[in-house]
Each structure stands twice: as C-alpha cells, then as structure tokens.
Amino acid sequence: MNSKVSVDTVFVGRIITLDRLHPSAEALLVRDGRIAAVGDEASVVARAGADAVRVDLGSRVLLPGFIEAHGHPTDSALVLSRYMIDIRPVTIETAAGVMDAIRAGVAARPDGAYFNGWDALLQKGLGEPTIQQLDRIAPNTPVVIAHNSGHVAYFNTAAARAAGIDKHSQDPVGSQWMKDDAGELTGKGFEIGTLFTLLRPMLATAQAELPSLLADYLAGLNAVGITTVSDMSWDHAKTPLLNAMRERGITTRMRLYEMSAPGSNASVDLDNGDDLIKQVGVKTWADGSPWVGNILLSFPYLDTPATRSVGIPAGSTGSANYSREQLDGIVDQYFPHGWQLACHAHGDRAIDMVLDCWEAMLERSPRPDHRLRLEHVGTMTPEQFQRAARLGVTASFLIDHVYYWGDTLVDDLFGVERGAAWANTRAAIDAGMRISLHNDGTVTPAEPLRNLAVAITRTSRTGRVLNPDEAITLDEALRAQTLDAAWQLQADDIVGSLEVGKYADLVVLSADPYSVDPAELPGLSVEATYLAGEQVYERQATEG
Numbered sequence: 383m384n385s386k387v388s389v390d391t392v393f394v395g396r397i398i399t400l401d402r403l404h405p406s407a408e409a410l411l412v413r414d415g416r417i418a419a420v421g422d423e424a425s426v427v428a429r430a431g432a433d434a435v436r437v438d439l440g441s442r443v444l445l446p447g448f449i450e451a452h453g454h455p456t457d458s459a460l461v462l463s464r465y466m467i468d469i470r471p472v473t474i475e476t477a478a479g480v481m482d483a484i485r486a487g488v489a490a491r492p493d494g495a496y497f498n499g500w501d502a503l504l505q506k507g508l509g510e511p512t513i514q515q516l517d518r519i520a521p522n523t524p525v526v527i528a529h530n531s532g533h534v535a536y537f538n539t540a541a542a543r544a545a546g547i548d549k550h551s552q553d554p555v556g557s558q559w560m561k562d563d564a565g566e567l568t569g570k571g572f573e574i575g576t577l578f579t580l581l582r583p584m585l586a587t588a589q590a591e592l593p594s595l596l597a598d599y600l601a602g603l604n605a606v607g608i609t610t611v612s613d614m615s616w617d618h619a620k621t622p623l624l625n626a627m628r629e630r631g632i633t634t635r636m637r638l639y640e641m642s643a644p645g646s647n648a649s650v651d652l653d654n655g656d657d658l659i660k661q662v663g664v665k666t667w668a669d670g671s672p673w674v675g676n677i678l679l680s681f682p683y684l685d686t687p688a689t690r691s692v693g694i695p696a697g698s699t700g701s702a703n704y705s706r707e708q709l710d711g712i713v714d715q716y717f718p719h720g721w722q723l724a725c726h727a728h729g730d731r732a733i734d735m736v737l738d739c740w741e742a743m744l745e746r747s748p749r750p751d752h753r754l755r756l757e758h759v760g761t762m763t764p765e766q767f768q769r770a771a772r773l774g775v776t777a778s779f780l781i782d783h784v785y786y787w788g789d790t791l792v793d794d795l796f797g798v799e800r801g802a803a804w805a806n807t808r809a810a811i812d813a814g815m816r817i818s819l820h821n822d823g824t825v826t827p828a829e830p831l832r833n834l835a836v837a838i839t840r841t842s843r844t845g846r847v848l849n850p851d852e853a854i855t856l857d858e859a860l861r862a863q864t865l866d867a868a869w870q871l872q873a874d875d876i877v878g879s880l881e882v883g884k885y886a887d888l889v890v891l892s893a894d895p896y897s898v899d900p901a902e903l904p905g906l907s908v909e910a911t912y913l914a915g916e917q918v919y920e921r922q923a924t925e926g
C-alpha cells in the first residue's frame with residue numbers, strides 16, 4: 383500500500399451502514415482514509431472534491447469490512463504455509479487419505495514432517511496414533527501432528543528428541559504431556575503449550591520467512607472481506623514480526639490478545655500500538671476441545687464408537703486446564719492493570735467456573751465497560767448467558783462448528799438435546815449480549831459469509847438443521863460480523879460501521895445479502911476490499 387494522500391472517492395449505490403440510526407445510504411465519501419460523508423447521493427456528491435473518483439456500485443453492495451473477532455493470524459500464517467502439511471478435514475475427508483499424506487510427507491521431508499488438521503471425528507476411522515505407530519512410520523524423522531482443534535499434539539520419538547523433551551520434562555503451563563503406566567511418553571500432548579514446544583525446531587527454520595507468510599495470510603483474509611482480525615494466541619516474542627509488517631505495509635488491522643502465563647504481567651503497556659496494530663487483551667484457556675474430550679461438562683459424553691475411537695472414556699465429563707484458584711491468580715495479574723480478558727470455555731462447568739471467577743474479580747476490581755469475553759461457548763446455557771450478560775460479559779461464537787461438526791455433535795458426542803443446542807446465539811442476544819461470530823484461525827476456513835448463513839439457518843454440511851429456535855436474523859448476524867465484533871475488540875470507535883469519522887474499511891459484495899436466501903449467502907462473492915480507503919483486494923474475473 384502506498385500512503386500518499388489520495389483524491390476523494392465516492393461510492394454510489396446500495397450501502398448497508400450498520401449504523402442503527404441510518405442503516406442504509408445512497409452514497410459514501412472517502413477522504414484521507416476516513417469516511418467523510420455518508421447519506422443521500424446529492425448531499426454526499428456535493429461534498430466531494432471536483433476530481434473525486436466515482437464508484438458506481440450497480441448491483442453490488444457496500445458494507446463495513448468484516449471483522450474476525452477470534453483469529454490466530456500469526457500462527458495460521460505458519461500452519462497454512464509450506465512448512466506444515468495440511469491434513470485438515472476441510473482438505474482431506476478420509477482416514478486413508480490422511481495416512482497417505484502422512485507417509486508421503488515423511489518420505490518427502492526426512493529432516494522433519496509437521497502436519498496440521500487431524501480430526502478422527504470427521505476423518506472417521508483415524509482413531510489416535512500412538513508413539514509406537516508413528517515411530518514405525520518414521521523411525522528417524524521427527525513427526526508432529528497437530529489436532530485440527532489445536533488442543534492436542536501427537537508426536538514420535540524423533541520429534542521429542544528434536545524438541546528436547548523426554549519423560550522427565552515438565553508440563554508446559556496449562557498443558558500436559560501424557561504418560562503410560564510405566565511413565566513413558568505416549569506421543570500425545572494436551573493443549574498448545576505442548577504443540578508449540580514440539581514445533582520449535584520448525585519455527586527456527588521458518589523464522590526469516592514469517593513476514594511474507596503473514597502478508598499472504600492477511601491477503602487471504604482480505605479476499606473474504608476481512609479488514610480487522612484478532613490474534614488470540616499472541617506471544618510478545620513475535621514483536622519483530624509485526625515490526626517487519628509495519629515496514630512492508632499491513633493490509634488487515636490486528637488486535638492482539640497475549641497468552642496468559644501464571645506469575646507474569648503483560649509484556650507491553652496498556653497504552654500501546656496504534657489504529658493498525660494494538661494489543662488490547664489477554665487470553666486464557668479454561669478448558670479444551672469438544673473433539674478430544676477435554677471440555678469441562680455437567681453431563682457426560684455419549685458412549686459411542688466415535689467417542690471411544692478418539693479416546694474419550696465412557697461417562698467422561700471432561701476436564702479443565704486450570705483450577706479455580708489458578709484462574710483467580712491469573713486474572714489478578716492482568717485485570718486490575720486495565721486489560722480486557724478473553725477466556726476460552728466450551729463446557730458448561732468451565733463456563734460456571736469462569737463466571738464465578740470473574741464475578742469475584744469484578745467485586746475486587748470494579749470496572750465499567752470491561753467487555754470480558756467468553757470464547758466459543760459451545761454448551762453455554764440460556765441461564766448462563768443471562769448471568770453473563772448481567773455481569774457485562776460478552777461471547778464470541780465459532781458458529782461453523784454447527785456446519786462442519788453438527789452431525790457429529792448430535793450423533794457421536796452429545797445426543798439431540800445437548801448436541802443440537804450447540805452455540806446458542808439466540809439465547810445470547812436475547813440475554814442482551816453483543817456477540818460476534820468467528821472462524822478461529824485454521825480451525826475452520828475464514829468465511830464470514832458462511833458464518834452469517836450458519837447463524838441464520840443452523841444447518842450442517844449434510845443439511846441437518848440443529849435446533850432452529852436458536853437461529854438469529856440477518857440483521858443480528860451482520861452486526862456480529864462487523865460492529866459488535868469491533869466492539870469486542872475495542873475498535874468500534876474507529877471501525878465496524880460506516881459512519882463519518884471512522885476508517886473507510888469496506889467490503890463490496892456481488893449482491894445484496896438481504897435479497898438472497900440465507901442459505902445462498904456463502905455463494906455471494908467479495909468483489910473488493912478496502913483498508914482505510916486503500917484497495918487491498920479486487921476479485922479477478924477468473925476467480926469463481
């Protein structure tokens with residue numbers, strides 16, 4: 383992007399503003415990267431300079447750029463790069479396909495083969511690899527396989543050696559190396575602390591290329607209309623990467639949430655960064671992934687072939703990553719200093735624990751407008767949403783779970799009542815919450831238009847509708863992907879709606895989302911994306 387002062391641009395046509403007072407407009411004027419006027423065509427055009435560029439939208443529609451309130455761009459840039467082999471269920475559907483890809487990857491990369499995306503619930507028949515199986519496939523080559531959720535890492539003996547871990551190694555914070563009865567490593571680690579440890583040798587190799595990998599990833603977000611993304615696993619050690627990005631020009635705003643660590647403080651001052659890149663919060667994982675059994679529930683997983691195949695014991699109600707006392711300690715390191723907290727919690731008991739913790743914290747350290755965030759909230763109940771809303775707590779939903787895992791939630795894991803209730807956006811909004819929808823880095827493809835469709839239709843990939851009473855409207859879904867997502871990221875004063883003074887972060891869609899069947903929303907194309915008035919994406923005629 384160049385930073386020279388540009389001439390005025392006037393967009394004319396159908397404009398959806400997300401401004402409650404003026405939800406639609408006929409024209410929008412961009413000057414110096416900001417929205418200078420929005421309203422009826424005659425008055426906006428009258429404000430434009432004589433040399434203004436005019437963009438007639440025709441049948442296309444202008445909206446605020448989409449906001450990914452829960453992403454992992456710096457991790458995703460690496461995971462989706464050539465340094466890792468993509469075996470996600472969105473890429474490879476069958477167990478046999480996954481195993482073929484692993485054997486081929488080991489053959490092609492004798493110095494270390496790193497894979498991302500194992501998911502035995504969707505790639506049926508995969509089960510769990512043992513360290514012995516992986517050692518047979520790769521006696522000398524380090525092999526690390528990240529579960530698609532990011533909450534489990536599988537590895538062989540060579541990978542343990544390359545990462546410098548053995549049976550005596552301490553568990554990383556909030557994470558766990560699994561051992562057998564004899565105390566030996568089983569080749570499985572729970573939570574991202576183990577995954578990051580195992581990926582260290584690969585990270586060292588990829589380091590120099592990270593800025594261009596991140597630029598490519600952010601360009602991919604622009605191509606689906608995203609102009610702001612959060613990084614929910616931010617690590618201060620990556621600061622040189624962002625400095626390099628500022629140098630080369632960044633095409634997506636970033637809001638960073640540093641990973642919490644017991645006994646430490648935030649790495650930067652609360653007053654840091656700028657409108658493009660800024661750390662706004664701290665992230666903690668109260669529990670893990672529904673697909674691997676480590677979410678803390680008040681009810682048991684079903685006992686099915688699927689749960690047995692992924693190693694979830696009969697009658698299991700899961701587990702949490704921290705005790706209440708540990709959580710109390712972590713929040714007090716950050717919240718009294720003014721940081722926003724975001725906490726991953728799927729299981730209803732984990733959610734109770736976090737709400738108990740936060741309620742007590744707010745009594746110790748009261749703060750208006752804290753925007754405390756619960757992440758994903760798969761099994762959160764209407765009563766919990768009401769309690770959370772009373773505390774001022776907000777929620778961000780991985781609504782694509784309903785699309786990709788909807789059938790497995792009902793048939794394999796939790797049954798109709800619990801499984802079909804997953805991600806109850808309706809209850810959250812009815813409780814008075816401002817919510818967001820997200821795709822969570824590489825867990826599901828960044829696809830805001832599909833998020834809208836899934837939140838409105840609650841339909842899985844196979845066409846099954848999960849509890850339609852929990853559906854929300856297009857108005858509500860659009861807010862959750864724009865203005866309310868910006869609010870969660872503490873950026874609603876500068877982006878999220880098309881209002882005078884905000885940045886001209888814009889997306890142009892091929893048609894009016896209000897004019898199509900909600901199920902057809904993912905079929906709309908993103909025609910163009912702008913960051914602060916600069917075009918960062920334009921659809922080529924050859925693209926779909």
Ligand SMILES: [Zn+2]
Binds near residue numbers: 452822
């Ligand atoms: Zn995440």
